[in-house]
Amino acid sequence: MLRLSKMTDYGVVVMGRLASRPDERQSAADVAANTGLPPATVGQVLKALATGGLVSGTRGAQGGYLLSRRPEAISVAEIVVALDGPVAITACVEGADDPCSVEATCLLKGSWDAVNIAIEDALKQVTLADMLAPLFQFNPPPTELREATP
């Protein structure tokens, strides 16, 4: 089904919540309460985002998470990579660890790379700010995706 993991979906929601209060450190429990997502899972998502360098966590009392960059400077591709690992739509693209079982005899070795790069580009062109555009007006709507926003 060409599914993106639900974690990535949550990731964007969580980032959106953080972006809505740019100067306020919010704890994982706080974010969970305001988004309606399972608290423990939100914690895990924020941990992964922190590892990826998209948010910075502060421990201790009055601690919490903060966006490490402005929403316009964060692409959806980065969120996907932080939560789901590198984009590799099949086992036959260069980045994949588990090589395709029939790559020796396969006629199409490497043919998926073009598709993979195209998808990667599509994800890179959309920023977090673009996804929040209907709510806050950060910047003009994306240029490449005019068909999607009628």
Place this chain on the structure above:
Amino acid sequence: MLRLSKMTDYGVVVMGRLASRPDERQSAADVAANTGLPPATVGQVLKALATGGLVSGTRGAQGGYLLSRRPEAISVAEIVVALDGPVAITACVEGADDPCSVEATCLLKGSWDAVNIAIEDALKQVTLADMLAPLFQFNPPPTELREATP
């Protein structure tokens, strides 16, 4: 990992094999032998492709499968849809059956649609002939993906 199911991967390999002998009806076992894929799984893949109208199966002795269209007229998107169902990267896009659990309170309702359409377009622009281009010369290389084919 933004994974496309392995079935789709196999689907393209199988289609490629059929395309290499355009006038010859090939049985599932035949295709399996020539691709090195598990025979029973190849049968399942061809069944799904037949249901999707991409290949036409002829039963009985000397039967087999035949491409129902020319390779240039078959997009990767069609193969993906036939084997993996409609492209819906998250549970929050319009096409998805299982609605996102927090869509009521979610701020980003519908924001994934733009990304989804962009990916769909990327898949539609690549044809089966394009994927076989390194082997046979069907037509000029894809225009939109020049970065992918240096």
Place this chain on the structure above:
DNA sequence: ATCTATTTGGACCAATCTACTCCTATTGGC
């Protein structure tokens, strides 16, 4: 007409992955 090869459609199972939870250690402020 009968036989045989082959597709079709369905159900079926084992392995894997996912979403989610929980526990412990570490860190910083009060």
Place this chain on the structure above:
DNA sequence: GCCAATAGGAGTAGATTGGTCCAAATAGAT
């Protein structure tokens, strides 16, 4: 020193996947 919160890991129940198998339908050949 104590409390609040992250960091990092392990662990589990459920869903999904890749793969197999078998009965039924169908078309060509004898």
